[in-house]
Amino acid sequence: MNKIIIFGAISTLYAQFSFSGNTETRLAESSSGYYYNETLINTNLQYGAFTNWIQLEYSDPPELGRSINGVRKMRLEYDNGPVKLKLGDLYEIWGRGLVLNSVDDQSIDRDTGIRGLTLMYNTQSFSTQFIAGKADISQSTINALGFNNRTHNYHVSHNLYGLNVNKLFGNHNLGFSFLQGLEKHPVNTFPTDTLNIKNQLHSASYSYMNSSFDFYTEYIMSRSYEFNEDKWGSHATGKGLYSNLNLYFNLFSLNLEYINYRYAMIDPISRFNIVDYYGYNQPYQNPPVAVHIHENILMNRVSHQTDFNNEVGYKAELIGSFSDNIEFLTILSQSNRTHSWVMDENFMWKKDKELSFLPKFDPAAMPFRDFYTELTFRTMQNNMFLKIGYADMEDIIDLLQNTVTDSSQSLTYSITDAQTIPLNFSYSFSNGWSIESKIELQWLTKGYWWYEEKNNDVLADSLMSIFLDDDGKRIDKEKNSFFSFTVSKSPKWSITLTSDKTSVKESFLENKSIINPLEKFLGIDQERNWVNVEFVYHITSSMRFSLLYGSLKGGLICTNGVCRIIEPFDDGFKIGLSTVF
Amino acid sequence: MKRILYLILVLIALPTSYAEQKREMMLPDLSIKLIDGKQDRLSSLLENGPILVNFWATWCAPCKKEMIFLEEFHKKYSDQGFRVLAISTDSPKSMSKVKSYIRAKKHTFLVGLDPNQEVAKKMNAMVMPTVVLIDKDRKVSWYHQGFIPGDENEIEAQILQLLNADRTKVGDK
Numbered sequence A: 001m002n003k004i005i006i007f008g009a010i011s012t013l014y015a016q017f018s019f020s021g022n023t024e025t026r027l028a029e030s031s032s033g034y035y036y037n038e039t040l041i042n043t044n045l046q047y048g049a050f051t052n053w054i055q056l057e058y059s060d061p062p063e064l065g066r067s068i069n070g071v072r073k074m075r076l077e078y079d080n081g082p083v084k085l086k087l088g089d090l091y092e093i094w095g096r097g098l099v100l101n102s103v104d105d106q107s108i109d110r111d112t113g114i115r116g117l118t119l120m121y122n123t124q125s126f127s128t129q130f131i132a133g134k135a136d137i138s139q140s141t142i143n144a145l146g147f148n149n150r151t152h153n154y155h156v157s158h159n160l161y162g163l164n165v166n167k168l169f170g171n172h173n174l175g176f177s178f179l180q181g182l183e184k185h186p187v188n189t190f191p192t193d194t195l196n197i198k199n200q201l202h203s204a205s206y207s208y209m210n211s212s213f214d215f216y217t218e219y220i221m222s223r224s225y226e227f228n229e230d231k232w233g234s235h236a237t238g239k240g241l242y243s244n245l246n247l248y249f250n251l252f253s254l255n256l257e258y259i260n261y262r263y264a265m266i267d268p269i270s271r272f273n274i275v276d277y278y279g280y281n282q283p284y285q286n287p288p289v290a291v292h293i294h295e296n297i298l299m300n301r302v303s304h305q306t307d308f309n310n311e312v313g314y315k316a317e318l319i320g321s322f323s324d325n326i327e328f329l330t331i332l333s334q335s336n337r338t339h340s341w342v343m344d345e346n347f348m349w350k351k352d353k354e355l356s357f358l359p360k361f362d363p364a365a366m367p368f369r370d371f372y373t374e375l376t377f378r379t380m381q382n383n384m385f386l387k388i389g390y391a392d393m394e395d396i397i398d399l400l401q402n403t404v405t406d407s408s409q410s411l412t413y414s415i416t417d418a419q420t421i422p423l424n425f426s427y428s429f430s431n432g433w434s435i436e437s438k439i440e441l442q443w444l445t446k447g448y449w450w451y452e453e454k455n456n457d458v459l460a461d462s463l464m465s466i467f468l469d470d471d472g473k474r475i476d477k478e479k480n481s482f483f484s485f486t487v488s489k490s491p492k493w494s495i496t497l498t499s500d501k502t503s504v505k506e507s508f509l510e511n512k513s514i515i516n517p518l519e520k521f522l523g524i525d526q527e528r529n530w531v532n533v534e535f536v537y538h539i540t541s542s543m544r545f546s547l548l549y550g551s552l553k554g555g556l557i558c559t560n561g562v563c564r565i566i567e568p569f570d571d572g573f574k575i576g577l578s579t580v581f
Numbered sequence B: 001m002k003r004i005l006y007l008i009l010v011l012i013a014l015p016t017s018y019a020e021q022k023r024e025m026m027l028p029d030l031s032i033k034l035i036d037g038k039q040d041r042l043s044s045l046l047e048n049g050p051i052l053v054n055f056w057a058t059w060c061a062p063c064k065k066e067m068i069f070l071e072e073f074h075k076k077y078s079d080q081g082f083r084v085l086a087i088s089t090d091s092p093k094s095m096s097k098v099k100s101y102i103r104a105k106k107h108t109f110l111v112g113l114d115p116n117q118e119v120a121k122k123m124n125a126m127v128m129p130t131v132v133l134i135d136k137d138r139k140v141s142w143y144h145q146g147f148i149p150g151d152e153n154e155i156e157a158q159i160l161q162l163l164n165a166d167r168t169k170v171g172d173k
Helices: A002-016 A517-522 B002-020 B061-076 B096-105 B118-122 B151-172
Strands: A017-030 A035-047 A050-059 A069-080 A083-090 A114-122 A126-139 A154-169 A172-187 A193-209 A213-228 A231-248 A252-262 A310-321 A326-336 A339-343 A349-354 A368-379 A384-404 A408-428 A433-454 A457-465 A478-489 A493-502 A529-540 A543-552 A555-559 A562-566 A569-580 B031-034 B039-041 B051-056 B083-088 B110-113 B130-134 B140-145
Touching (some): A035 B118, A050 B118, A310 B096, A517 A543, B051 B061, B061 B083, B061 B151, B096 B110, B130 B151
Parallel strands (some): B051 B083, B083 B110
Antiparallel strands (some): A035 A050, A050 A069, A114 A126, A154 A172, A172 A193, A193 A213, A326 A368, A339 A349, A368 A384, A384 A408, A408 A433, A433 A457, A433 A478, A478 A493, A529 A543, A555 A562
């Protein structure tokens, strides 16, 4: 009898539970010693208004970050009508992320999640959210001991609480946010010390929406305090502005974005030093950037790294179609610091001119500009697809010297300048077979620009390139090419051959690949050519297996203005298996 | 060696057999933010018939290719109560582009926003694009990850299968 009751109770409970999840296993080993082995398991359990998410990780080591064996993240949610309660690991966004945008981006190992609780109340015209918890944030920085590309070497914690309120009035929306964090901030002292910092963020936002345009703007003020001698003393103040205007016309749309972040004016050498400079932009903010996220590989490798403490810029994007089969996209983005920088007589940096609210290309303000345009053609009932683009970007990354007297100027800066042509072609046959090819060509300039002027005579205005030919002679441009060819049979499998080639040596980098047997077999066994072949097989519609053999160039990978260098992968295997259950 | 092979087989076979049973997987009544600023529940989006949820992003090239076909299906089967809901996973850094992209491409399907990928995680959409076909009872009928040209035929076949099953259910009642 008891067994029947237990069986009945379990059956009743089981009938009311809904369980789903997914797994992702990734293994890799290369002859250069790059190795990882990681499995992520996400489970979602639902019972009435309750849902529970648990993420398990088993890694030794993971691709990026430290090994975890067990529960990585978890959250319990209660969602009933207008009320929602979450307990556990929280990833929340307020507005466009000027105050709060906590992310878990495993591609660059960036986790700014908050472990705590949040209570939300949402109706169609009013919403409010209270949040409280702790954000333990790890980062990789050359300004702390033990830097390496794969694991973090610097850790800060923030005890946070805050409130966000939004009210809709017809087509108008008003929002207010407040967030306070008590930060434990380790600094580079001997013996090591940890500072207590209080960071406060206040913001107000307004948006308007109708059928022909929409507008969003948010203004934020930040203030930080440092605990010293038993009291909180004012440390820094800052402000930021983000605006977005979208205009919709019959044949095209225009998207305009403007940023003006003034949390701190840090000298050119130290502007990415997160250890010694604190109380400014916070890692859980993640506001929008004035940078276009390129779809092509080579442009992404020279992405602009946003200075979230001090950046003024805009992005204008025009997208539309000439006809049903021809579409166009044109993007112009530009940014710089709020001030130009100059050295005093002791070669110490000091702020020079304050620049206007619109960016201009003054090298002493470390500017960036990017122009991209593309045309897309579709024909034969969408079976043939052709896209051709052109990108031109210039980025002044570091200002190394700028000494100015009444009659002379000496200016040195590091520059990246690239012109890229991406081409994408695909054709789909009627029996499920298809072919796709991607070709990218890039002409890249990287080096140090030296400008010297005396009594109105220009004595030097030239580039010292970092690229060397095989004889060790400097050459101005590196030619990069990326080529891939895919054959696929829908819906089951695809096979892709990829070649990523560079023409010259970089003076600070041994950018040679180990020649792998695949390259020998194909007869493209040059030292600066990374070739791989990838096979993807859909075992079922919810289960995907991938196998890659060969070499990958590595380099800079950026997501949303935050960048990380990924090591090259030489002559090895990568295996991936993802399932949904 | 035999043990490793056995392990790989088990690793593949177990989720495969389970995955084939996932037709009974029921989704929670998720709250989805639409591009016009309104919030809607999954249950109310399913009132008229099944929906195909597509997770995409403005930086995802295969997603954009797939959306051209999804627009076709949305128009073709709307008289049978079927709709496409394309949920953008763009973060705040690119979400301002979503509406201008949709308007420029003249897509007429429903568009949702999921900037912190909360809905995507609950629907187990881990790669872009992912298609989830959901019946009127909030049960997942079919999953599909990635897009290669030609997949649109399989997507359409699955939509038709679901619409036929729906009609049979109504007939039975």
